[in-house]
Amino acid sequence: MEKQIIVIRDILLAMVCLSLVACAGRRVGESVPPKPDYSDSAQWYITTRSADVDIFYVTSTETGDYLSDGHSCHYADTYSDSLRLPILGEMVGVDSLLSGTLNFYSPYYRQCSLQSFVNDSLAQARLSLPMSDVRRAFKHYLEHFNAERPFVLAGYSQGAIIVLDLLRRMPASVYSRLVAAYVIGASVPQSDVVAGGNILPARAADDTGVTVCYNSVRSAQCALWPRSALCINPVNWRTDSTAALLITEPSPLLPTTEQKRDTITVRLDTVSNLLLLDGFTATDYVLPLIGKQGNYHSREIWLYRDLLRQNIALRTSRFHKYHAYKLRK
Numbered sequence: 001m002e003k004q005i006i007v008i009r010d011i012l013l014a015m016v017c018l019s020l021v022a023c024a025g026r027r028v029g030e031s032v033p034p035k036p037d038y039s040d041s042a043q044w045y046i047t048t049r050s051a052d053v054d055i056f057y058v059t060s061t062e063t064g065d066y067l068s069d070g071h072s073c074h075y076a077d078t079y080s081d082s083l084r085l086p087i088l089g090e091m092v093g094v095d096s097l098l099s100g101t102l103n104f105y106s107p108y109y110r111q112c113s114l115q116s117f118v119n120d121s122l123a124q125a126r127l128s129l130p131m132s133d134v135r136r137a138f139k140h141y142l143e144h145f146n147a148e149r150p151f152v153l154a155g156y157s158q159g160a161i162i163v164l165d166l167l168r169r170m171p172a173s174v175y176s177r178l179v180a181a182y183v184i185g186a187s188v189p190q191s192d193v194v195a196g197g198n199i200l201p202a203r204a205a206d207d208t209g210v211t212v213c214y215n216s217v218r219s220a221q222c223a224l225w226p227r228s229a230l231c232i233n234p235v236n237w238r239t240d241s242t243a244a245l246l247i248t249e250p251s252p253l254l255p256t257t258e259q260k261r262d263t264i265t266v267r268l269d270t271v272s273n274l275l276l277l278d279g280f281t282a283t284d285y286v287l288p289l290i291g292k293q294g295n296y297h298s299r300e301i302w303l304y305r306d307l308l309r310q311n312i313a314l315r316t317s318r319f320h321k322y323h324a325y326k327l328r329k
Contacts (some may be wrong), residue, residue: 058159107137160186205237218294
């Protein structure tokens, strides 16, 4: 009888363990969308321009919590047209602003919702799913799209956090083709810099194999993230406190009566490693839940769009020249 009880106990324990594995990453009453199939072209936004360099771009957070079959869901369903639409809008917009003549590849992924970032522990727990999706997408890109061309990695906000994950895991054979990584609107931990891996700080406008990072604020008190170990001023491409002038172009989305140019002083505060902006008069868009007045997170690409596009082209040119020189030696 005692042996039977032990056997029953072991069976029950095994069933509990299997149940816990099946529910890993989510709670009872929560819904997780299906895994994206990256062999399906519908899971990509791609623009090919017959270029010899690509941009691989990871989108920011375009998703909020929603109900799916009566259960709460904290991740984008990449097969839902309504949830794909704002993500597509970002893909098209960033492609048009930054790519220039380069090819552009951007995967749909199960990004976690804006509500996931109300505290660090929740964000860390939920980011594992979107990170796993983008790892698979990047692997598919390398095996089926890239054809061993040089490439630029870029990500914004949640996408920037995921780009850091890709860099940490990138083998040397792939990293050797990295023109640069643009980690926009996120914080790079000091541990990534001292680790001696693939995350190297950009020091100038034309170094390659480096990581570009910045966050723009009115004052240091407006920061959203912990202090980033990396920051470079995308106006003068310096890492000291030398100020630079940025003259903004009016947005085509605004009425003619609201079209206005700002002359902004952009200075890197070497204590906080933030970009301090003075003279920006546009009405702030404050992110729901986590935003702060005076934090320009939503404008990190828009404000510097022309400078970023030119810089990507410059680093690409220098990458080609450097590797052509190595081949001649």
